[in-house]
Amino acid sequence: MIPRLTSDSIEVSDALEAIETYFENGWSDGLPVVPPTPEAVTAMLEAASLVPDDILGIEPVKGAVITAEKAAINAVMAGCKPEYMPVVIAAIEAITQPEFNLHGITVSTMGAAIMLIVNGPITKDLEINSGVSAFGPGHRANATIGRAIRLVIQNILGTKSNNGLDKATLGHPGKYSWCIAENEEALPNEWSPLHVTHGLTEGESAVTVMSGLSGTQFGEHEVSTPERILDAFAQRLYPMGPGVKQVVLVICPEHASHFSAAGWKKEQVGKYIYENARKPASEWIAMGFPSGAQRDPKSELGDANADQLTSVLDSPESAIPIVVGGDGGAWSAVIPPWSLGSRSKVVTRPIKANR
C-alpha cells in the first residue's frame, strides 16, 4: 500500500474550477492542466513503484529536492498516463546531474529549453513519436512527458518565467514541451542508437537530455553523398563559431539513407565535420568570434595566425548525430546546446520500468 500523500489539498466544485485555480495560483504553464487528484497521483506513483517521499533528484545549486509525490502531481497536471512515469523519472535523474547545469540553463538570459530524446523499446510501448513531425504536436506521450519536466522545473524548483527566476531574453517554445524519440528504424546500417553510443545496451530504454537553443532546419534535396550532406550541415554550424563542444545533428531518414548506401559509420560524421568544416582565423574574426560565449582559451583566436584553420567543432565527438523524422523530404537540422556545450553537457540515463 502506498503511504499517504502529504501535499496540501484544495477542495473545488468541479474540474473547471480546478483548472482556473491552478491558473490563478501560477501553477500552470499558461495552458490548462489536468486536475491532480490524489487518486490520479497515486496511480502515477504505483506505475513506477514509488513511494511519495522517494527522492528523484536534487538540483545541485539550490539543493532543491524533487520528491516522487511532487513529480507525480506535476506529471498528472501535464496529462501523462501513469505508464509514462518511468520516463519522467529518468529525465529528472538526468537533468539533476551536475554536468547538465540545470540551474544555469533554466535561469539564463540565453533561454535554453530542455530537449528529451527517448530511445529503446519503451518508445514503441508508449508510442513516443519519432517519425512524421516528430517535433510537432499531436502525440500525447511526446507532448505530456516534455511538459511534465517543465512543470517540475517551475513548480518544484521555482524556476518560472512569469515573475520568477527564469530570465530568458527571448524564451523558447520548447519550454512548453520538447520530447522526441529517435527513429531507430531509420538508422543507417550498423549505426547504434543514441543511448547505445552513450554506453547503454540495445535492449535498454533511455532518455537523453540536452539544453537546446533554437534549431536550424535546412533542406538539401539535390545531393546524395554523405560528404555533401555534411557540408550542408557545416554551413549551419558556422554561425555558432569555432570550437563548438557539443551539437545535436538531426539527420532525417532520407539523408540517413545516403549514409547507409555509402557504408558510412556513425563515427565518421563527427570526424568529417571536424576535419573539413574549418575557417581561417581571419574569417572567424570577421564573423565576430570569439564571442562572449566562447571565451574558452582553446577557442581564443587572438594570437592565431590569420591563415590558421580552426574547426567549427572542438573535437570529432562534439557532433551528436541522431536520426529523426518522417520518410518524405530531405529536411535535417542542427540544434546547439546552451553555451554550445561548454557549460552544459548532454546526459543519458536508463529508464527503469520496475524500480
Added chain:
Amino acid sequence: MVTNIGAKPLRVLDPTATQSIATDGMAVRTESLAGKRIGLLTNDKLNAANLLDAVYDVLAERFEVASAYRVNKGDASRPADPGFLNDLSQEIDVAILANGD
C-alpha cells in the same frame, strides 16, 4: 450539448514544494572602507569588470582604501567554488560582486 463538464466536487493537490534554503546570514559590516583591501569579484560576464572598476573608482575617491584586488570566479552560470572564496577571503577585507551582462 454538454453543460456539466467535470461538474463534480474534487480534491486536488498543491504541485509546489517549499524548499528549505540554507542561509549563513550577513557578514559583519565594516565600519569604514579606510585602509581596506577591496575585492572586486566578477562573474565572468563581459561588462562585470567594467562595472566593478567604475564602482571602485567612486569608492577610491571617497575613501582612503588600501588596494583593489580583481578576481574572476570564472563561470557565470555556477556558484563560486568554496575553496576559491576561502582563498579570496585571505586577500581582502571587503568584497563587491557584479553581474554585468
